[in-house]
Amino acid sequence: MSPSLTTSAAGRTYDFSHVVGGRQITGVVNMAFGKDDDVYVTKKALAFFDVELLKIGKEPGDEEVVQSFRAKNFDLFEASWPSCVAIGPNQDVYVTDELRHLIMVFDHDGNFIRNIGEPGDQPGQFDRPSGIVFAKDNTLYVSDTKNNRAQHLSSTGESITTFGKHGTNQSEFNSPWGIDLDPNGNVLVADHANNRIQKFDPNGSFISSIGTSGSGAGELDHPSDVTTDPEGNIYICDWANNRVQVFDENENYVLQTGGSAVELSKWQKRYIQGNPDVYKARRRVDTLDPETGFALPTGVEFDTRTNRLFVVDSQRWRIQIFNKLEDYAEPQFNI
Numbered sequence: 001m002s003p004s005l006t007t008s009a010a011g012r013t014y015d016f017s018h019v020v021g022g023r024q025i026t027g028v029v030n031m032a033f034g035k036d037d038d039v040y041v042t043k044k045a046l047a048f049f050d051v052e053l054l055k056i057g058k059e060p061g062d063e064e065v066v067q068s069f070r071a072k073n074f075d076l077f078e079a080s081w082p083s084c085v086a087i088g089p090n091q092d093v094y095v096t097d098e099l100r101h102l103i104m105v106f107d108h109d110g111n112f113i114r115n116i117g118e119p120g121d122q123p124g125q126f127d128r129p130s131g132i133v134f135a136k137d138n139t140l141y142v143s144d145t146k147n148n149r150a151q152h153l154s155s156t157g158e159s160i161t162t163f164g165k166h167g168t169n170q171s172e173f174n175s176p177w178g179i180d181l182d183p184n185g186n187v188l189v190a191d192h193a194n195n196r197i198q199k200f201d202p203n204g205s206f207i208s209s210i211g212t213s214g215s216g217a218g219e220l221d222h223p224s225d226v227t228t229d230p231e232g233n234i235y236i237c238d239w240a241n242n243r244v245q246v247f248d249e250n251e252n253y254v255l256q257t258g259g260s261a262v263e264l265s266k267w268q269k270r271y272i273q274g275n276p277d278v279y280k281a282r283r284r285v286d287t288l289d290p291e292t293g294f295a296l297p298t299g300v301e302f303d304t305r306t307n308r309l310f311v312v313d314s315q316r317w318r319i320q321i322f323n324k325l326e327d328y329a330e331p332q333f334n335i
Contacts, residue, residue, distance in 0.1 A: 003292050005262065006325075009255040012233065012246065013328035014309060016260035018060035021318020022267030025052065025065075030084040030225075030299040031312055031319065032093075034108060038066075039310075040093055042082040045317075049077050051085060051095055053110065056319075058306060061266040069093075069110035076112060080104065084178070084299075086132040086140065088155050096129040096142065103129065103142070103157070116157035121147050123159035131179035131190065131225070135202070141179055141187055148173040150189055152204065163204030168194055171206040178225030178299070183232055190223040190237070197226050197236060210234065210251050215241050218253035225312075229302040229324070235309060237297045244300055244311055259294040259313065261320050268318070291316070 005016045021028070027045020034040055037057050043050045051069040056062070070077040081099035088094050091108040094116075101119035103126075106112055117126050127146035134140050139160060142151045149164035150173075164173045174193035181187060186207060187200045195213040197220075200206055211220035221240035228234050232249030238256075245256045264272065272279050282288070299312030302324075309322040 003258060003260045003262070003289070005260050006328075007255055007257050008328060008330070010248065012248075012254055013325040014246075014255075014257065014322040015325050015328075016262070017308065017321045017323050018263065019261040019265045019268075019313075019318050019320050020054070020056055020063045021265045021313070021316065022271055023317065024267050025054070025319075026317050027314070028299075028312055028317055028319065029082075029314055031301055031310060032085045032087050033301060033303055033305075034087050034091060034093075038108070040085050040087065041312075041319075042085050042095060044081065044083075049080060049082055051082055051093065051106070051110070053108075056321075060263075063266065067110050069106060072110045073106075073112050076104070083128075083130045084132050084143075086134050088134050088140065089138050094132055094134075094140065096126075096132050098128040098130065098145075101126045101128060103132065116153070123151070123162055124153065124157060126151075130177045133180050135181060135185060141181070143176040143179045143189060145175050145177060145192075148176065150176060150179065150187065150200075150204070152202075161204050163200060164189075170198070170209060171200075173198075178223070178237065180225075180227045182228045182234070183230055188226045188228070188234070190226050192222050192224065192239075195220045195222060197223060197234070208251060210247060211236070217256065218245070218247075220245070224296075224298045225300045227300050227302050229309075230304055235300045235302065237300045237311070239296055239298065242294045242296065244294070244297060244309075257322070259292055259297075259311070259320055260322070261292045261313070261316075261318070265318060294320070 039054045053067040083096040093106045103116040131143035148166040152160040177192040178190035197210040224239035225237040234247040246254045295315035298314040
């Protein structure tokens with residue numbers, strides 16, 4: 001069954017724009033917006049780990065790879081496992097390193113500056129950190145995954161507070177992963193193995209929980225990431241259900257999408273056209289519908305500048321992009 005290109009419910013409409021991806025972003029895991037059209041992505045595939053700076057414009061095909069951080073820091077990336085990325089003060093790029101249990105800091109061009117943290121379970125130490133996000137005051141929140149907690153730090157790594165421990169009750173985590181802030185500065189954490197999103201105030205006090213285990217509307221199966229838009233809508237990467245779900249500012253389920261990539265990206269087209277055997281194999285399949293959908297999405301970000309939703313479709317090495325349409329009216333037909 002072909003996917004819907006436009007998904008609409010409760011006054012919210014998301015219209016598929018295009019897809020960016022291919023071998024240029026092999027193993028893409030996470031992303032963050034820089035200035036203008038800058039997009040930073042982390043990559044983990046085939047023992048080839050990297051952070052890349054992309055330019056992604058508004059129109060399909062208007063994308064390019066600008067800089068590989070690995071190319072400037074080869075030895076560093078040979079011994080690291082980059083997970084998630086956030087943009088901090090002065091457009092510096094902060095990358096969580098799951099292998100070395102720390103945060104790497106680069107300038108916006110990929111030049112290494114310093115590390116933050118070290119292995120351990122004390123404040124300011126990490127055990128496989130993942131999600132990372134900056135607050136408006138330039139402090140940062142980090143999902144300290146295997147320590148089953150979140151940490152609030154200064155931009156230079158001084159501990160402000162930690163919250164959470166292993167468990168299933170409120171304020172407890174089981175392998176938290178993605179993390180983001182809502183428009184009020186509250187902290188949203190993808191509580192991955194507890195199949196829920198937990199919301200805390202900026203000081204780490206529990207507010208609410210979103211989702212229960214399952215595959216129905218409003219249910220989650222190992223959520224990997226979460227973000228919000230300026231209106232407070234909540235977007236959840238429902239990882240094992242291969243979809244993104246949208247909740248309103250009051251945490252009510254609104255709609256979901258399983259992906260809509262009906263056309264290949266510029267880079268994917270070039271690859272197929274340059275490989276006759278791949279081209280022939282793709283032409284022989286009964287249906288191309290399966291390649292339109294998400295396969296274990298790991299990242300979701302909302303671009304306030306262009307009013308677009310970006311979804312990191314990790315197993316298909318691409319990013320699917322959706323326009324959030326305002327004042328959308330369904331056409332009326334007289335038959």
